[in-house]
Amino acid sequence: GQQVMQIPQYQHVQxxxxxxxxxxxxxxxxxxxxxxxxxxxxxxxxxxxxxxxxVKKQKRLTFQFGEAKKNSxxxxxxxxxxxxxxxxxxxxxxxxxxxxxxKGTLLTVNP
Amino acid sequence: xxxxxxxPKFQVLKTGQSMTLQCAQDMNHEYMSWxxxxxxxxxxxxxxxxxxxxxxxxxxxxxxxxxxxxxxxxPLRLLSAAPSQTSVYFCASSxxxxxAKNIQYFGAGTRLSVL
Numbered sequence: 001g002q003q004v005m006q007i008p009q010y011q012h013v014q015x016x017x018x019x020x021x022x023x024x025x026x027x028x029x030x031x032x033x034x035x036x037x038x039x040x041x042x043x044x045x046x047x048x049x050x051x052x053x054x055v056k057k058q059k060r061l062t063f064q065f066g067e068a069k070k071n072s073x074x075x076x077x078x079x080x081x082x083x084x085x086x087x088x089x090x091x092x093x094x095x096x097x098x099x100x101x102x103k104g105t106l107l108t109v110n111p
Numbered sequence: 112x113x114x115x116x117x118x119p120k121f122q123v124l125k126t127g128q129s130m131t132l133q134c135a136q137d138m139n140h141e142y143m144s145w146x147x148x149x150x151x152x153x154x155x156x157x158x159x160x161x162x163x164x165x166x167x168x169x170x171x172x173x174x175x176x177x178x179x180x181x182x183x184x185x186p187l188r189l190l191s192a193a194p195s196q197t198s199v200y201f202c203a204s205s206x207x208x209x210x211a212k213n214i215q216y217f218g219a220g221t222r223l224s225v226l
Contacts, residue, residue: 009151033213042201042217043154048210088153092213097142097161098169099213103153 002027004091006102014110019076021105023089031092032072033099034063038085046074079109113137117202117218124192124225132187132221134202142205142212143185147171147198148220154201160185192225199223 005024013019023032031050035043047056049065049072056063060083062075076083086104093100118133136143144159146169156169160179174196176188185204189196199222203215 031210031213033215035215042220043203043215045214045216048213050210090154090213097144097159097212098156099144099215100156100170101146101154103151 002091002093002100004029004032004089004100004102006089006105008105009103010106010108012108012110013079015081016078019079019083019107021074021087021089021107023072023074023102025070025091027070029065029069029072029091032065033090033092034072034074035088035090035101036085037088037104041085043088076107079107081109081111083107084109115202115204115216115218117200117221119221120219122221122223124189124223126193126225128192130189130192132189132200132202132223134185134187134218135183136185136202136204136216137183138204138206138216139182140204140216141182141207143179144169144203144215145175145177145185145187146201146203147196148201149198157187157200189223194225197223197225 033048034046037043053067054065060077064073086106088104090099090101115136141162145157146154158177160166202218205215
């Protein structure tokens with residue numbers, strides 16, 4: 001199937017450390033989305049990547065799309081306690097509407 | 112602007128009972144979906160709709176029915192609740208367009224327990 005694999009499943013960091021989560025696919029992605037879900041909350045859209053090798057930044061968050069469009073990463077510089085949550089990547093089905101989500105990476109931050 | 116509204120927020124059912132989870136959006140979005148979220152499983156697509164009158168199955172459709180009579184509403188029906196349906200259910204919507212349809216807006220979720 002058109003799955004996306006996320007690693008790691010869990011990551012615990014000290015506040016101020018950097019954090020990276022990876023999303024990998026065995027097939028080429030037409031685009032990829034990243035979402036964040038705070039504990040007890042609902043997923044919130046962060047960004048969509050479309051172009052090969054694309055890099056986008058949102059303050060301390062850097063998103064990359066691989067050159068072969070088979071992987072993506074989310075990097076957080078100098079984590080803060082507000083970064084706690086689960087980060088999901090999602091891929092679209094191309095011409096159809098279905099989105100397939102990865103299982104997510106749960107980030108916890110020790111203050 | 113309310114966005115995506117789900118009701119109820121919490122529900123406890125007995126095995127075999129039926130119920131409907133409500134979802135409404137006020138953004139005039141064509142695309143709507145239902146997901147369930149279980150620990151360690153991420154978000155799994157149950158059913159989705161690309162417009163009023165059009166629905167299709169997702170990854171885990173068994174035991175659930177949907178209909179889409181209006182653009183705004185997309186209810187999810189549990190026909191005969193089972194303990195395996197204990198989960199958190201999220202409704203989401205998105206607009207039209209090749210890229211816009213991938214940007215999903217989620218409701219706050221319904222936490223369902225089936226005893």
